[in-house]
Amino acid sequence: MTTTAHAGVLDALTGLEACWQAGDAGAYATLHAPDATYVAFDGTVMTGREEIVEGHRRLFDGIMRGSRLAVVERTIRFLDPATAIVVQRAGIIMRWQRGRTVPSRKRLSTNTTVLRRDGDRWLVVAFHNTRYHPWAETLVGRLMTRSAT
Template sequence: MTTTAHARVVDTLTGLEECWQAGDAEAYARLHAADATYVAFDGTVLTGRAEIAAGHRPLFDGIMRGSRLAVVERTIRFPDPATAIVVQRAGIVMRWQRGRATPSKKRLSTNTTILRLDGDAWLVAAFQNTRYHPWAKTLMGRLMTRSAG
């Protein structure tokens, strides 16, 4: 894939982060395809720009007001010239955590974002967000995977 396509995908991802920090649900939704599917960390499914905006508006006006998205790591690949698949570890830094550069462990997620080229714009076609809780690091996971001595 061209460096231009890569840069434009990163521009869209940066735009999402900027809209989030600004608390602008409508601008955030406009970076998604008209028929985008958005799966939040709790399993809520939003379909289309109107639902994505409506789902984010109360968050941006409430608990997520003044928060920002912080990306810890990101990979981008292009299975074809009009599709980008982004897998990233990221999370929310809350407004009261201003000095924090990275999200706390409880807010860390792994998400997959599929972007499609729509005319001149790379738009989010699908998004899936999952809280990052590796089973092997949980108490139960450690107990069940430890070696018998």
């Protein structure tokens, strides 16, 4: 894909991070398509900008006030010139964790973001967030995958 398309997707992602850090639910939602689908880590589904605004306003006014997003790793793949899929491991750094540069393990999530080109900018059309808890690293997972000797 072109460097312009890649840069446009990165601009959209950086914009999302900036809006989150500013606690601006309205600006955050404008980076999503009017009919975007947003699935939060707890399974809550928000459809459209208004639901995304309301869902995030409550977060930014409450527990997520003063928090910021921190990306640990990211891949971007283009399906076609106007569609990008971003898979990233990221997490929230809470306001009381000011000295942190990476999220704590318990706040890590893996998320998938689908973006579409809309004129000269990229908008999120679908987002799905899942807490990062690899089963094989849990006690039960380790016990279940142990080889019998």
